[in-house]
Amino acid sequence: DAGVIQSPRHEVTEMGQEVTLRCKLISGHNSLFWYRQTMMRGLELLIYFNNNVPIDDSGMPEDRFSAKMPNASFSTLKIQPSEPRDSAVYFCASSPHERLAQARTDTQYFGPGTRLTVL
Amino acid sequence: RKEVEQDPGPFNVPEGATVAFNCTYSNSASQSFFWYRQDCRKEPKLLMSVYSSGNEDGRFTAQLNRASQYISLLIRDSKLSDSATYLCVVNLRSSGNTGKLIFGQGTTLQVKP
Numbered sequence: 600d601a602g603v604i605q606s607p608r609h610e611v612t613e614m615g616q617e618v619t620l621r622c623k624l625i626s627g628h629n630s631l632f633w634y635r636q637t638m639m640r641g642l643e644l645l646i647y648f649n650n651n652v653p654i655d656d657s658g659m660p661e662d663r664f665s666a667k668m669p670n671a672s673f674s675t676l677k678i679q680p681s682e683p684r685d686s687a688v689y690f691c692a693s694s695p696h697e698r699l700a701q702a703r704t705d706t707q708y709f710g711p712g713t714r715l716t717v718l
Numbered sequence: 719r720k721e722v723e724q725d726p727g728p729f730n731v732p733e734g735a736t737v738a739f740n741c742t743y744s745n746s747a748s749q750s751f752f753w754y755r756q757d758c759r760k761e762p763k764l765l766m767s768v769y770s771s772g773n774e775d776g777r778f779t780a781q782l783n784r785a786s787q788y789i790s791l792l793i794r795d796s797k798l799s800d801s802a803t804y805l806c807v808v809n810l811r812s813s814g815n816t817g818k819l820i821f822g823q824g825t826t827l828q829v830k831p
Contacts, residue, residue: 632818642762642805642821655818690761706752707819709761 601625603710605691611716617679620713622691624672630694632707633666633676637687648674681717688712719744722822724806730828735796739825741789741806748808748820751782753791756803756824765791765804796829803827 604623612618624631632647646656651668659666663682668674678685692707724741731737743751751768766773768780768789779792789806806822 641823644818644820647818706764706767709763711761 603691603693603708605689605710605713607713608711609714609716611718612681613718614682615680616717617677618681618685618715618717620676620678620689620691620715622674622676622710624674624693625695625708626672628693628695628708629671630707631668631674632692632694633674634690634692634709635687636690636712642690645676678715681715683717686716688714720823721745721820722806722808724822724825726823726825728826728828730830731796732830733796733798735829736792736794737796737827738793739791739804739806739827741791741822741825743787743789743806743808743820745808745810745820746787748787748810750809751780751789752807752809752819753778753780753789754805754807754821756805758802762805762821793827796827798829798831801827801829 603625606621610618630649633645634642635645636642643658645658646666647654648668651671664678666676690709690712692709694707722743729737753765754762755765756762766775766778766780768782770782772781777794781790791804793800803824803826805824807819809819
């Protein structure tokens, strides 16, 4: 079974441009998490969804960031306009539905990340 | 104060050594606990859950002390392949939801030949 899929894997853009990061959950998972990782701040939770509904977006830095989950298996994180301080690795993670046999709903499976550089 | 605190290291140890990492958490309502491993330029991966009674998985032993809000990870007979960053993680579960994981900054381990 495929793991969490993220695209693109690398993104280099110029300040002011719009950036869209994409994530596909593991089949059968119903919770989706977006994280950002930098050397200075470590791994920070930006937002998470449960059954397509945003539950906690308190980690979203500011209005330039937005996340959507248009269906049960896919999510986007958009930054508009991007700034150099947004440069980081952005991870998406999913966790299983409690109906999955032997599922630990609090275990998260991470995608490979998108390395974003804003010049 | 950070919600989850770890000594960033690095811990430099020879192969075969035993090494221990500690972690403290500030929220007494934390419900579940984990150690994740992150290799350089890779995503974090679950290493093991941490149970109140302590648990072992091969060369790895995890302990939890709820009264002191303290978690530990012990690695015995360390291997070169154990070199990585080890992230201490707690779950603040909200009613009816999966909850969210709070990650420590990580402790870097470098095992030398």
